Amino acid sequence: MKTIDGFDFKGKKAIVRVDFNVPLNEQKEITDATRIDAAVPTIKKILNDGAAVILMSHLGRPKKNPDEKYSLKPVVPYLSKVLNVPVQFADDCMGESTKNMTAALKNGEVLLLENLRFYAEEEGKPRGLPDDVSDEEKSAAKKAMKEQQKSFTQQLASYADVYVNDAFGTAHRAHASTALIADLFDEQHKMFGYVMANEVGNLEKVLKKPTHPFLFIVGGAKVSDKIAALEHLLDKVDAIIIGGGMQYTFIKAMGGTIGSSLCETEALDVAKATIEKAEKAGVKLHFADDAIIADNFANDANSKTCDNRHLPDGWMGLDIGPKAIHDFAEVIENAKTILWNGPMGVFEMSNFEKGTKAVAEAIARATKKGAYSLIGGGDSVAAIGKYGFKDDVSYVSTGGGAMIEYLEGKILPGVKAIES
Numbered sequence: 001m002k003t004i005d006g007f008d009f010k011g012k013k014a015i016v017r018v019d020f021n022v023p024l025n026e027q028k029e030i031t032d033a034t035r036i037d038a039a040v041p042t043i044k045k046i047l048n049d050g051a052a053v054i055l056m057s058h059l060g061r062p063k064k065n066p067d068e069k070y071s072l073k074p075v076v077p078y079l080s081k082v083l084n085v086p087v088q089f090a091d092d093c094m095g096e097s098t099k100n101m102t103a104a105l106k107n108g109e110v111l112l113l114e115n116l117r118f119y120a121e122e123e124g125k126p127r128g129l130p131d132d133v134s135d136e137e138k139s140a141a142k143k144a145m146k147e148q149q150k151s152f153t154q155q156l157a158s159y160a161d162v163y164v165n166d167a168f169g170t171a172h173r174a175h176a177s178t179a180l181i182a183d184l185f186d187e188q189h190k191m192f193g194y195v196m197a198n199e200v201g202n203l204e205k206v207l208k209k210p211t212h213p214f215l216f217i218v219g220g221a222k223v224s225d226k227i228a229a230l231e232h233l234l235d236k237v238d239a240i241i242i243g244g245g246m247q248y249t250f251i252k253a254m255g256g257t258i259g260s261s262l263c264e265t266e267a268l269d270v271a272k273a274t275i276e277k278a279e280k281a282g283v284k285l286h287f288a289d290d291a292i293i294a295d296n297f298a299n300d301a302n303s304k305t306c307d308n309r310h311l312p313d314g315w316m317g318l319d320i321g322p323k324a325i326h327d328f329a330e331v332i333e334n335a336k337t338i339l340w341n342g343p344m345g346v347f348e349m350s351n352f353e354k355g356t357k358a359v360a361e362a363i364a365r366a367t368k369k370g371a372y373s374l375i376g377g378g379d380s381v382a383a384i385g386k387y388g389f390k391d392d393v394s395y396v397s398t399g400g401g402a403m404i405e406y407l408e409g410k411i412l413p414g415v416k417a418i419e420s
């Protein structure tokens with residue numbers, strides 16, 4: 001992988017795509033700065049070489065320009081503090097005045113551009129088309145957008161001599177700043193930052209050279225989001241624990257009764273096929289024997305423990321039960337490579353967090369005993385943080401969707417743009 005390590009940035013201007021898509025509270029305070037902290041070593045290396053740094057990112061999903069709610073400005077004080085240099089802010093990522101700011105930027109200085117996604121050009125999707133628009137009009141709008149996206153990308157590229165991609169969280173998107181821009185720099189002047197190198201390096205380690213037994217733990221709400229990764233991993237892993245809401249599509253496919261638990265009817269056949277494929281591949285699928293069920297999707301709902309394959313009508317499984325916690329902990333502690341994506345239950349509600357917490361704890365114990373553990377996906381990362389095990393696992397990924405697509409065996413556009 002071509003990283004910033006081999007490049008001397010002295011006297012250059014570098015434009016760095018970072019992932020500063022951080023959660024902000026009502027007061028516009030950052031509630032989890034993991035993604036900013038992760039980018040600091042890359043920014044510091046470039047600054048220490050004696051270069052100027054232009055940072056670009058998206059935040060949330062703005063639908064207009066500007067969209068105050070999604071401004072990156074609240075990031076500036078924290079970023080200045082962790083970098084220990086005053087960070088300048090351009091309140092528009094385009095325009096003459098921003099162009100002038102980038103031109104005036106001196107070595108050792110940092111400029112953060114306003115949210116790239118204020119412009120539809122970043123994602124390249126036409127915005128605000130009326131519902132009743134004809135197919136011709138739609139395709140004309142798409143064509144026009146392609147042209148606009150070209151000039152948007154060109155302006156971003158014109159700010160700098162070198163392009164660095166350090167945004168793993170958006171590496172699965174072929175957007176202007178994550179992929180298209182790379183074409184405007186020659187081989188020597190585009191490269192990966194440390195976040196990208198670490199993320200890809202750790203995933204490669206797990207996928208290419210795992211120590212066995214290799215266990216994949218998957219949970220969360222939607223089967224359809226994770227089934228492709230699950231299938232791709234069947235020829236790599238020894239066992240899979242399936243928890244969370246997504247387990248109920250599998251349990252129903254196996255003939256269980258699931259009450260009003262989450263279920264993706266359209267994924268039932270796929271779930272059934274996956275179970276058969278796992279059997280053929282010799283991969284042990286672990287399902288919870290018991291569940292904590294509730295009569296309502298609320299923390300204060302009535303709840304009880306129940307056989308996970310026979311849920312009564314009107315009740316839904318919101319967490320794995322005590323026997324499953326015990327069984328899963330044993331499987332986890334015997335594993336030598338552990339990949340975790342997705343909570344075991346509705347861990348945001350205190351009455352249904354035990355399973356997720358216990359899995360995090362067991363992973364920490366396994367890691368202490370020498371297992372290699374990689375945690376990814378927004379909710380598992382939040383859980384690991386919430387229960388205080390961030391430093392007790394081997395690697396915490398900053399990317400959810402990007403990690404899943406990597407696990408599906410896809411070449412991420414952000415990686416391809418620099419490597420090919």
Ligand code: AMP
Nearest residue numbers: 220221222244245317318342344345346
């Ligand atoms: P995902 O983004 O697919 O990883 O899903 C994460 C979400 O799944 C979290 O917000 C959890 O609250 C939710 N979740 C986990 N288990 C269940 C469950 N048994 N029923 C409903 N939602 C669940």
